[in-house]
Structures are given as C-alpha cells and as structure tokens.
Amino acid sequence: MNVTPLDHQLIQLAARKLEEGGLVAFPTETVYGLGADAESPDAVASIYAAKGRPANHPVIVHIAPEADISYWVRELPPQAQQLISAFWPGPLTLILHRAVHISDAVSGGQDTIGIRCPSHPVAQALLREFKGGNGGIAAPSANKFGHVSPTTAQHVRDEFGVTDDSPMVLDGGQSTVGIESTIIDLSRMATHGPVLLRPGDISAEQIERVLGLTVQALDAAAPRASGTLESHYAPHTPVLLVASDQLSIALQQLSLAGKRLALIAYSAAVVANDLKVVQNKSPLLAYFTMSNEPHAYAHDLYAALRSMDQACADVIVVETPPQEIAWQGINDRLRRAAHDSVNAFSADLAT
Ligand code: TXA
Ligand code: MG
Numbered sequence: 001m002n003v004t005p006l007d008h009q010l011i012q013l014a015a016r017k018l019e020e021g022g023l024v025a026f027p028t029e030t031v032y033g034l035g036a037d038a039e040s041p042d043a044v045a046s047i048y049a050a051k052g053r054p055a056n057h058p059v060i061v062h063i064a065p066e067a068d069i070s071y072w073v074r075e076l077p078p079q080a081q082q083l084i085s086a087f088w089p090g091p092l093t094l095i096l097h098r099a100v101h102i103s104d105a106v107s108g109g110q111d112t113i114g115i116r117c118p119s120h121p122v123a124q125a126l127l128r129e130f131k132g133g134n135g136g137i138a139a140p141s142a143n144k145f146g147h148v149s150p151t152t153a154q155h156v157r158d159e160f161g162v163t164d165d166s167p168m169v170l171d172g173g174q175s176t177v178g179i180e181s182t183i184i185d186l187s188r189m190a191t192h193g194p195v196l197l198r199p200g201d202i203s204a205e206q207i208e209r210v211l212g213l214t215v216q217a218l219d220a221a222a223p224r225a226s227g228t229l230e231s232h233y234a235p236h237t238p239v240l241l242v243a244s245d246q247l248s249i250a251l252q253q254l255s256l257a258g259k260r261l262a263l264i265a266y267s268a269a270v271v272a273n274d275l276k277v278v279q280n281k282s283p284l285l286a287y288f289t290m291s292n293e294p295h296a297y298a299h300d301l302y303a304a305l306r307s308m309d310q311a312c313a314d315v316i317v318v319e320t321p322p323q324e325i326a327w328q329g330i331n332d333r334l335r336r337a338a339h340d341s342v343n344a345f346s347a348d349l350a351t
Helices: 005-019 041-051 078-087 121-133 153-160 204-211 244-256 268-281 294-309 325-341
Strands: 024-026 033-037 060-062 092-097 112-116 182-185 195-198 239-242 261-265 284-289 315-319
Touching (some): 005 024, 024 121, 024 153, 033 041, 033 121, 078 092, 153 294, 204 325, 244 315, 284 294, 294 315, 294 325
Parallel strands (some): 092 182, 261 315
Antiparallel strands (some): 024 033, 092 112
C-alpha cells in the first residue's frame, strides 16, 4: 500500500495530535491500535480511560523500523536481537526490562516493557513522523476492555463513536494478520528462557527455530498480560464452541430450545448441511463461512465475530477449529471469547 500525499497530511496531523498528548487510532498488520505518546503518563492514562481498562495493565510500545531500541530497554539479550532480525517489522512483541527513564505508566508498574515494530505502512509512516521517528507510541488494541479487537477503521468507530471527543482514526484498510501479535517474554532469560505470553501469527516453532531454544508456556510468575485473562476478546452475544461432528445435533437442539442462532463455521459440507437442517426448524439469523486455512481464518475472525454479534442472536455457535499448532492463536482467542458462556447452554444441549 502506498501512502499518498493526502494520507501524508493526515499522518502529519495525527503525529501532531499525539505530540500534543491526544489519542490516535491507527492500523497495524495485526489489529488497530489506540495510540498515545508512550512518554507522556497523562496521554497513556487517557488510553486507559477511553478503553475502560484497569490501570495496572501494561501497553505495548510501538517504534519505527529505524528507531533505537536501546533507548527503551535496559538490556538487549542476544535472543532479542535474533528475533528482531528475523521478525521485525512484524507481528511480534518482545517483553524486555525497561530502561530506567521509561515511565511505569506504560508497563502497568512492572519493570518490563512490551515493544514491537509494526510492518503496516500507515503505522510506520506515523511512527516516522511522530517525534521525528524517535518516539514510541503506546497502543493497546482500539476496543473497549475485554471486547473484540478491531481489524478495520469502521470497527474502531463502532467502539468509540464519531463525536468530537472520539479519537482520530487513520484508515489503513483491513488488517492483514487479523489477530494480535505474538508476545514473547525475554525478561527472564536466565531463569525461564523465552516464554510465550500470547500466541499469534508467528508461532512458537518459528521462534524456536530462530533461537535454537525451547519456548516455554505461560507460567504463574510470568509478567501480567491482559490478553491472557480467561475472559477476553468477547462479543456481547454468548459464544459456544462446538466440535465439527457435534455441530449438526447441537444446532438442532439449540433451535428446538427456541434459541436464535448465528453460526461461524469453516467446513463447507458442514455449513451446507446444517443450514438446511436448521432452516426447517428455526432459521439461522446469520452465518459466516470461514476459510479452512489458518492465516485466512485469522484474517476474518474478528470481523466474523463482530458481524455475528450484530445479528442479535441468542448465541453465536462457532465450529471448533482444528487443534493443530498453526491454529493456536485462533483457538486461544476463541476459547477466551467463549469463556463466560461455557456452561450457559448445557441444558439445551442435554443428550
Ligand atoms: O498486535 C498487537 O499486539 C496489538 C497492536 C495494536 O499492536 N496490540 C495489542 O495490545 O494487542 P493490547 O494492549 O490489547 O495487548 C497487549 C498485551 C496485553 O496483554 C498486555 O498486558 C501485554 O501485551 N503487555 C504489554 N506490555 C507488557 C509488559 N511489560 N509485560 C507483560 N505484558 C505486557
Ligand atoms: Mg487488546
């Protein structure tokens, strides 16, 4: 994507807004972020206020490709350098010890910083313009706390409205990756090795291949990450995960129980079959057919959840994706989206 001259004016405007302590929502390849100057505790506090997010949750700092990462971190382990060479710019966030002069507003009071260099051209243009390319933009996903992350500018406007008080939104099209960055904690290399805090498009295997080390799963002492809360990424409508071979019977039972259904499914045969079955009883209000390829699935996941949420169904039934490692980030997000409604439909599904 090219940044046109008009876009450049918008980018300058956005950068000045950030420099004045304002909020700007901007596209990244993963999801849209709600950005503020990472070195202004007041600006960072206004992100928390806009999102309704608890203040002890750290935010990711985004930097330009040319930026000097050593400004932000106390030490740069060789493993960080290896991962940066392999995956930046791109959907990988590193957790490292923060430099002493960096405000703990961005780190939720912890002594670490989450840092990433996005590959989206609009994000990069903004980062290059903001503070002459030397600043950091603190940006969580541009959604209300706990809700589904936005992958289009319209999703952001749906979250925060379009009033004078709403943050400026830079439109960079639909995010290509579609789920949030992989987060790797390298702040405890000596004792724990690299730890996967949040799975994403870049898999633990890819990271292991670069480092020649085993990536550990999340442990109790790991730095807090709000995306690791059990309930997160959730639409307003309850989400029910159903295995492919149970889908037909579950849809029948739910529809017999008078539930209005929305469906997100990826196996074409299942979708066609179950649509027929259900349409004889109680029509599906809406459905979204997903790809059976994990990258394409991730790309559409949040748009699917948002659009099914608008159907005002009683439940969004989601065909459980394959359990292979390539689907780890997707299964992680869906499990959290479904967390609060895990037992809500057991009576309807009694066999
Ligand atoms: O793809 C992404 O990472 C997107 C885009 C906008 O870059 N951002 C994003 O931000 O997902 P957010 O705030 O929704 O999730 C960031 C995650 C949170 O779970 C947060 O707790 C964790 O990163 N995080 C940030 N800094 C951290 C730190 N110092 N230690 C541990 N976790 C940290
Ligand atoms: Mg988020």
